[in-house]
Amino acid sequence: MAAGRLPHANPDRPAGLYAVVGVAAAVMLASVPVRRAMTPDPATVPAATTIREVQTGPPWEYRHSAFPVTHAAGHPWV
Known part of the structure; x- marks a missing residue:
């Protein structure tokens, strides 16, 4: 695995950006009940x-x- 990359990340997108987007999505969805997302x-x-x-x-x-x-x-x- 290349340094600075997540194993499941898009190889054309820096891991840092991937992590920030993932964290932002997790924060936004943290209080949403599963029944509303399904x-x-x-x-x-x-x-x-x-x-x-x-x-x-x-x-x-x-x-x-x-x-x-x-x-x-x-x-x-x-």
């Missing part, structure tokens, strides 16, 4: 769904990068 009634994907189906099916139209996975009965996969 999508209510999110689109879900049954566990048996293939990646191809997710990429071409209706849930992908929501433009989310991740979906909660559910059991066949519709309960969250934990």
Whole structure:
């Protein structure tokens, strides 16, 4: 790892800037309840769904990068 860089940071962005932005976001979100930050009634994907189906099916139209996975009965996969 290069000096002054975080392992997960964008290599084109200095680690110091990354840390400042991360700290600012953490401070701004510190008092926000999780329920306010989450999508209510999110689109879900049954566990048996293939990646191809997710990429071409209706849930992908929501433009989310991740979906909660559910059991066949519709309960969250934990």
